[in-house]
Amino acid sequence: MIETFHRIKRLPPYVFAEVNALKAAARGRGEDVIDFGMGNPDTPTPKHIVDKMIEAVQDPRTHRYSTSRGIPGLRKALSGYYERRFGVSVDPESEVIVTLGSKEGLANLAQAITSPGDIILVPNPCYPIHSFGFIMAGGSIRSLPAGGEMNQPLDQFRRSFMDALTRAVAHSIPKPLAVVLNFPQNPTAQCVDLDFYGEVVEFCKHHEIYILSDIAYSEIYFGEVPPPSILQIPGARDIAVEFSSLSKTYSMPGWRVGFAAGNKQLIAALGRIKSYVDYGAFTPIQVAATAALNGPQDCVDDLRRMYKDRRDVLVEGLARAGWEVPSPEATMFVWAPLPPRFSNMGSLEFSKLLLEEANVAVAPGVGFGEYGEGYLRFGLVENTQRIRQALRSMRTFLSEGS
Structure with missing residues (x-):
């Protein structure tokens, strides 16, 4: 029997799988993982x-x-x-x-x-x-x-x-x-x-x-x-x-x-x-x-303001922690270069380390293609309170050994 079909063989291993497995294991241990990894909106669909x-x-x-x-x-x-x-x-x-x-x-x-x-x-x-x-x-x-x-x-x-x-x-x-x-x-x-x-x-x-x-x-x-x-x-x-x-x-x-x-x-x-x-x-x-x-488009305006607030809290908080990240003009994502101290680690290994040390999950840039290496993607899918909680954890992690 054929072990791997032709079209399946053309697909590389799923880069995000390692981070997802670590995330599931941490949650299985009862740890509170703050998850910026997937662009999965967390707000309810408008009532109307x-x-x-x-x-x-x-x-x-x-x-x-x-x-x-x-x-x-x-x-x-x-x-x-x-x-x-x-x-x-x-x-x-x-x-x-x-x-x-x-x-x-x-x-x-x-x-x-x-x-x-x-x-x-x-x-x-x-x-x-x-x-x-x-x-x-x-x-x-x-x-x-x-x-x-x-x-x-x-x-x-x-x-x-x-x-x-x-x-x-x-x-x-x-x-x-x-x-x-x-x-x-x-x-x-x-x-x-x-x-x-x-x-x-x-x-x-x-x-x-x-x-x-x-x-x-x-x-x-x-x-x-x-x-x-x-x-x-x-x-x-x-x-x-x-x-x-x-x-x-x-x-x-x-x-x-x-x-x-x-x-x-x-x-x-x-x-x-x-x-x-x-x-x-x-x-x-x-x-x-x-x-x-x-129908009414107020709900779109509200979502736009919400994502902007989340963007500002995340980008400004990372800057205070010494991690300078560009502020995006659009989307629900922040595309962040690796902190200079970790620039040689690679995005996948740093994503795993961030999850292990700070309980913060992100998407490694290499998962989006070879030219994404050296970057991480934060999805703005946690509320501002959770973002601030994540920032406290990341600030502690980044300050250790510096």
């Missing part, structure tokens, strides 16, 4: 969204199979969101599709468009599905270094990214099929502007390369100017599709509802695959998601 789900589920007609493309009302709500937020009109019939979270959408689109050996350009470090979705589909990944230089000016980031993109296209055989973008980025929290998107669109149109953009954190921002959509660039939808999710915006991670919008050919390809593998999210969930998008 839950109430709409309860109302919908009481109608037995909603208990039947749904539709893999998403119910019409939700697709119209998503189209309305793009119009309000970005000033972009997308056709709810041909340019929008509902997904089971952005992760499922990206993985199924990879299955739809990737042939064995196709080259996909992916920023590194990155959210794992951005690369492994295509690896599972038989593609080959070429990394675009997009690491932790968070303090560099945006113009400098744009030049370095475009240089990496140009080199990758020049030295890839066959020509790359697609490039993945994710801004605001997980894990680094890097943000970009419309000038950045415009340059990428112009380049990719010239080279006939698809753009797959993930804007799951576009509503979790802390400055005056909200993050843009690539679909705001004229002609972008000729080559681009954009994914997002309600998980973070409305604190709905377990509901598993997201969407893709943009290029008709890519949306149709994703719809074709989904028609074979799922019947769409449970209809009451889609009804509730419609209420989220069409």
Whole structure:
């Protein structure tokens, strides 16, 4: 019998597994672990969204199979969101599709468009599905270094990214099929502007390369100017599709509802695959998601303020402990360079040490790709009281032997 199947062999060992095992063992001993490791929102879904789900589920007609493309009302709500937020009109019939979270959408689109050996350009470090979705589909990944230089000016980031993109296209055989973008980025929290998107669109149109953009954190921002959509660039939808999710915006991670919008050919390809593998999210969930998008948005403002407060408490507290960490402009993450005294240890070993000595769990940067080495990701998923508790433990740990 085959011991390891081909697609499984292409997946590396799960880097986070070691930290997760130590975390479980500590909790098994009754220790209080403060967990910043996973981007799993800890606040309840807003009441009006839950109430709409309860109302919908009481109608037995909603208990039947749904539709893999998403119910019409939700697709119209998503189209309305793009119009309000970005000033972009997308056709709810041909340019929008509902997904089971952005992760499922990206993985199924990879299955739809990737042939064995196709080259996909992916920023590194990155959210794992951005690369492994295509690896599972038989593609080959070429990394675009997009690491932790968070303090560099945006113009400098744009030049370095475009240089990496140009080199990758020049030295890839066959020509790359697609490039993945994710801004605001997980894990680094890097943000970009419309000038950045415009340059990428112009380049990719010239080279006939698809753009797959993930804007799951576009509503979790802390400055005056909200993050843009690539679909705001004229002609972008000729080559681009954009994914997002309600998980973070409305604190709905377990509901598993997201969407893709943009290029008709890519949306149709994703719809074709989904028609074979799922019947769409449970209809009451889609009804509730419609209420989220069409209803009052105060809850989004509240979540944004909450994450900003948590960011400030964490970053300022780490600075007082002698650990200087850049303050992110968006996302629910803080991307932290290893403290100088531990810079040679590596992110995985330092993550394990931080858990053992301070009962604080974080995500090692190397788990997001080789260019994530030397960094840690803190998820802002503990309340400010717990963050301060973690800071006291980390301050004690960092001061020992210094």
